[in-house]
Amino acid sequence: MVFGKKREKDIVREQSRSISRAQRETERERSKLEREEKKIKEDLKELLRKGQRDAAKTLAKALVANRQQQQRLYAQRAQIGQVGSSMVVARQTGEMARNFGQVSGVLSKVNDSANVHDFMKTMKEYERQSNIMSTKQEYMSDAIDSAMDEDVEESEEVVKAVLDEVNLGYLSRMESVPNKFIREERNDGLTERNAAGQDEEDNFEKRLASLRTP
Numbered sequence: 722m723v724f725g726k727k728r729e730k731d732i733v734r735e736q737s738r739s740i741s742r743a744q745r746e747t748e749r750e751r752s753k754l755e756r757e758e759k760k761i762k763e764d765l766k767e768l769l770r771k772g773q774r775d776a777a778k779t780l781a782k783a784l785v786a787n788r789q790q791q792q793r794l795y796a797q798r799a800q801i802g803q804v805g806s807s808m809v810v811a812r813q814t815g816e817m818a819r820n821f822g823q824v825s826g827v828l829s830k831v832n833d834s835a836n837v838h839d840f841m842k843t844m845k846e847y848e849r850q851s852n853i854m855s856t857k858q859e860y861m862s863d864a865i866d867s868a869m870d871e872d873v874e875e876s877e878e879v880v881k882a883v884l885d886e887v888n889l890g891y892l893s894r895m896e897s898v899p900n901k902f903i904r905e906e907r908n909d910g911l912t913e914r915n916a917a918g919q920d921e922e923d924n925f926e927k928r929l930a931s932l933r934t935p
Contacts, residue, residue, distance in 0.1 A: 743801050751794045758787050 761784045768777040 740801055744798065747794055747798045747801065751791060751798075754787055754791050754794070758784065758791070761787060 761780060765777055765780050765784070768774075768780060
Protein backbone atom coordinates (compact mmCIF):
# COMPACT_ATOMS: atom_id res chain seq x y z
CA MET A 722 0.00 0.00 0.00
CA VAL A 723 1.47 3.34 -1.07
CA PHE A 724 0.31 6.65 0.45
CA GLY A 725 -2.81 5.04 1.90
CA LYS A 726 -3.91 3.73 -1.49
CA LYS A 727 -4.25 0.03 -2.15
CA ARG A 728 -2.11 -1.39 -4.87
CA GLU A 729 -3.69 -3.39 -7.66
CA LYS A 730 -2.18 -6.62 -6.37
CA ASP A 731 -3.72 -6.05 -2.94
CA ILE A 732 -7.15 -5.42 -4.46
CA VAL A 733 -6.91 -8.54 -6.61
CA ARG A 734 -5.82 -10.60 -3.60
CA GLU A 735 -8.79 -9.41 -1.53
CA GLN A 736 -11.22 -10.08 -4.35
CA SER A 737 -9.78 -13.54 -4.86
CA ARG A 738 -10.29 -14.30 -1.18
CA SER A 739 -13.88 -13.09 -1.37
CA ILE A 740 -14.55 -15.31 -4.36
CA SER A 741 -12.99 -18.33 -2.66
CA ARG A 742 -15.07 -17.68 0.45
CA ALA A 743 -18.25 -17.41 -1.64
CA GLN A 744 -17.41 -20.67 -3.40
CA ARG A 745 -16.92 -22.47 -0.08
CA GLU A 746 -20.19 -21.14 1.31
CA THR A 747 -22.04 -22.16 -1.84
CA GLU A 748 -20.55 -25.65 -1.68
CA ARG A 749 -21.50 -26.03 2.00
CA GLU A 750 -25.07 -25.00 1.26
CA ARG A 751 -25.26 -27.40 -1.67
CA SER A 752 -23.99 -30.28 0.49
CA LYS A 753 -26.60 -29.40 3.10
CA LEU A 754 -29.37 -29.50 0.49
CA GLU A 755 -28.14 -32.87 -0.77
CA ARG A 756 -28.40 -34.28 2.76
CA GLU A 757 -31.89 -32.81 3.10
CA GLU A 758 -32.89 -34.34 -0.24
CA LYS A 759 -31.80 -37.78 0.96
CA LYS A 760 -33.79 -37.35 4.19
CA ILE A 761 -36.90 -36.22 2.28
CA LYS A 762 -36.69 -39.30 0.06
CA GLU A 763 -36.54 -41.59 3.08
CA ASP A 764 -39.52 -39.82 4.65
CA LEU A 765 -41.41 -40.12 1.37
CA LYS A 766 -40.87 -43.86 1.23
CA GLU A 767 -42.08 -44.19 4.82
CA LEU A 768 -45.25 -42.20 4.08
CA LEU A 769 -45.94 -44.31 0.99
CA ARG A 770 -45.50 -47.50 2.97
CA LYS A 771 -48.09 -46.20 5.42
CA GLY A 772 -50.42 -45.23 2.60
CA GLN A 773 -50.42 -41.52 3.50
CA ARG A 774 -50.72 -40.23 -0.05
CA ASP A 775 -51.69 -36.61 0.67
CA ALA A 776 -48.77 -36.14 3.04
CA ALA A 777 -46.48 -37.79 0.49
CA LYS A 778 -47.58 -35.37 -2.22
CA THR A 779 -46.89 -32.40 0.07
CA LEU A 780 -43.43 -33.76 0.84
CA ALA A 781 -42.83 -34.39 -2.86
CA LYS A 782 -43.34 -30.66 -3.49
CA ALA A 783 -40.75 -29.96 -0.81
CA LEU A 784 -38.37 -32.26 -2.69
CA VAL A 785 -39.00 -30.34 -5.91
CA ALA A 786 -38.28 -27.05 -4.10
CA ASN A 787 -35.08 -28.54 -2.69
CA ARG A 788 -33.89 -29.49 -6.15
CA GLN A 789 -34.74 -26.06 -7.52
CA GLN A 790 -32.61 -24.49 -4.81
CA GLN A 791 -29.77 -26.83 -5.73
CA GLN A 792 -30.07 -25.66 -9.33
CA ARG A 793 -29.86 -22.07 -8.12
CA LEU A 794 -26.65 -22.89 -6.29
CA TYR A 795 -25.19 -24.61 -9.34
CA ALA A 796 -25.95 -21.47 -11.39
CA GLN A 797 -24.52 -19.26 -8.64
CA ARG A 798 -21.34 -21.32 -8.46
CA ALA A 799 -20.94 -21.03 -12.24
CA GLN A 800 -21.38 -17.27 -12.03
CA ILE A 801 -18.80 -17.02 -9.26
CA GLY A 802 -16.42 -19.06 -11.38
CA GLN A 803 -16.98 -16.68 -14.29
CA VAL A 804 -16.18 -13.72 -12.06
CA GLY A 805 -12.98 -15.42 -10.96
CA SER A 806 -12.01 -16.14 -14.56
CA SER A 807 -12.76 -12.55 -15.54
CA MET A 808 -10.49 -11.32 -12.74
CA VAL A 809 -7.67 -13.53 -13.98
CA VAL A 810 -8.13 -12.22 -17.53
CA ALA A 811 -8.27 -8.64 -16.28
CA ARG A 812 -5.08 -9.09 -14.29
CA GLN A 813 -3.31 -10.67 -17.25
CA THR A 814 -4.59 -7.92 -19.54
CA GLY A 815 -3.26 -5.31 -17.14
CA GLU A 816 0.13 -6.99 -17.09
CA MET A 817 0.11 -7.17 -20.88
CA ALA A 818 -0.74 -3.47 -21.08
CA ARG A 819 2.17 -2.59 -18.80
CA ASN A 820 4.49 -4.77 -20.85
CA PHE A 821 3.25 -3.18 -24.05
CA GLY A 822 3.93 0.21 -22.52
CA GLN A 823 7.48 -0.81 -21.72
CA VAL A 824 8.17 -2.01 -25.23
CA SER A 825 6.34 0.81 -27.00
CA GLY A 826 9.67 2.43 -27.71
CA VAL A 827 10.90 -0.73 -29.33
CA LEU A 828 7.72 -1.09 -31.41
CA SER A 829 8.14 2.44 -32.70
CA LYS A 830 11.55 1.54 -34.03
CA VAL A 831 10.83 -1.83 -35.59
CA ASN A 832 10.98 -2.34 -39.31
CA ASP A 833 7.88 -1.62 -41.38
CA SER A 834 7.74 -5.34 -42.15
CA ALA A 835 6.38 -5.84 -38.65
CA ASN A 836 2.75 -4.99 -39.29
CA VAL A 837 1.71 -3.14 -36.13
CA HIS A 838 -1.59 -2.22 -37.76
CA ASP A 839 -2.60 -5.90 -38.02
CA PHE A 840 -1.56 -6.46 -34.43
CA MET A 841 -3.77 -3.63 -33.18
CA LYS A 842 -6.63 -4.90 -35.35
CA THR A 843 -6.32 -8.32 -33.72
CA MET A 844 -6.38 -6.77 -30.26
CA LYS A 845 -9.55 -4.81 -31.11
CA GLU A 846 -11.24 -7.96 -32.43
CA TYR A 847 -10.30 -9.78 -29.22
CA GLU A 848 -11.85 -6.98 -27.18
CA ARG A 849 -15.02 -7.06 -29.31
CA GLN A 850 -15.41 -10.82 -28.91
CA SER A 851 -14.85 -10.50 -25.16
CA ASN A 852 -17.66 -7.94 -24.94
CA ILE A 853 -19.97 -10.25 -26.92
CA MET A 854 -19.23 -13.16 -24.59
CA SER A 855 -19.83 -10.96 -21.56
CA THR A 856 -23.21 -9.88 -22.95
CA LYS A 857 -24.20 -13.50 -23.63
CA GLN A 858 -23.27 -14.46 -20.08
CA GLU A 859 -25.47 -11.67 -18.74
CA TYR A 860 -28.40 -12.86 -20.86
CA MET A 861 -27.90 -16.43 -19.63
CA SER A 862 -27.76 -15.29 -16.03
CA ASP A 863 -30.97 -13.29 -16.44
CA ALA A 864 -32.70 -16.28 -18.03
CA ILE A 865 -31.64 -18.56 -15.19
CA ASP A 866 -32.79 -16.06 -12.56
CA SER A 867 -36.14 -15.66 -14.31
CA ALA A 868 -36.68 -19.41 -14.46
CA MET A 869 -35.68 -19.91 -10.86
CA ASP A 870 -38.03 -17.18 -9.62
CA GLU A 871 -41.12 -19.13 -10.71
CA ASP A 872 -43.48 -20.54 -8.11
CA VAL A 873 -42.57 -23.84 -6.52
CA GLU A 874 -46.08 -25.18 -7.19
CA GLU A 875 -45.73 -28.16 -9.52
CA SER A 876 -48.26 -30.04 -11.58
CA GLU A 877 -49.64 -33.37 -10.45
CA GLU A 878 -47.61 -35.07 -13.18
CA VAL A 879 -44.34 -33.71 -11.77
CA VAL A 880 -45.26 -34.69 -8.23
CA LYS A 881 -46.20 -38.19 -9.36
CA ALA A 882 -42.93 -38.46 -11.25
CA VAL A 883 -41.03 -37.61 -8.07
CA LEU A 884 -43.01 -40.15 -6.08
CA ASP A 885 -42.47 -42.79 -8.74
CA GLU A 886 -38.76 -42.01 -8.71
CA VAL A 887 -38.31 -42.53 -4.99
CA ASN A 888 -40.57 -45.54 -4.76
CA LEU A 889 -40.28 -47.28 -8.16
CA GLY A 890 -43.74 -46.53 -9.42
CA TYR A 891 -45.51 -47.44 -6.19
CA LEU A 892 -47.82 -44.43 -6.35
CA SER A 893 -49.01 -45.23 -9.87
CA ARG A 894 -49.84 -48.78 -8.85
CA MET A 895 -51.39 -47.60 -5.62
CA GLU A 896 -53.70 -45.21 -7.48
CA SER A 897 -54.95 -47.88 -9.87
CA VAL A 898 -55.26 -50.80 -7.45
CA PRO A 899 -57.89 -49.50 -4.98
CA ASN A 900 -60.63 -48.88 -7.54
CA LYS A 901 -59.96 -52.17 -9.25
CA PHE A 902 -59.84 -53.92 -5.91
CA ILE A 903 -63.08 -52.32 -4.83
CA ARG A 904 -64.77 -53.30 -8.08
CA GLU A 905 -63.55 -56.87 -7.77
CA GLU A 906 -64.58 -56.99 -4.12
CA ARG A 907 -68.04 -55.71 -4.98
CA ASN A 908 -68.38 -58.21 -7.83
CA ASP A 909 -67.29 -61.04 -5.55
CA GLY A 910 -69.80 -59.90 -2.95
CA LEU A 911 -72.60 -59.83 -5.48
CA THR A 912 -71.65 -63.28 -6.72
CA GLU A 913 -71.62 -64.68 -3.20
CA ARG A 914 -74.97 -63.09 -2.38
CA ASN A 915 -76.49 -64.33 -5.62
CA ALA A 916 -75.17 -67.80 -4.97
CA ALA A 917 -76.53 -67.76 -1.42
CA GLY A 918 -79.90 -66.57 -2.67
CA GLN A 919 -80.00 -69.30 -5.28
CA ASP A 920 -79.17 -71.93 -2.64
CA GLU A 921 -81.95 -70.69 -0.40
CA GLU A 922 -84.40 -70.75 -3.33
CA ASP A 923 -83.36 -74.30 -4.24
CA ASN A 924 -83.79 -75.44 -0.63
CA PHE A 925 -87.22 -73.82 -0.50
CA GLU A 926 -88.27 -75.62 -3.71
CA LYS A 927 -87.04 -78.91 -2.31
CA ARG A 928 -88.97 -78.47 0.92
CA LEU A 929 -92.07 -77.48 -1.03
CA ALA A 930 -91.74 -80.53 -3.27
CA SER A 931 -91.39 -82.81 -0.27
CA LEU A 932 -94.60 -81.45 1.19
CA ARG A 933 -96.43 -82.16 -2.04
CA THR A 934 -95.19 -85.74 -2.17
CA PRO A 935 -97.90 -88.12 -0.80
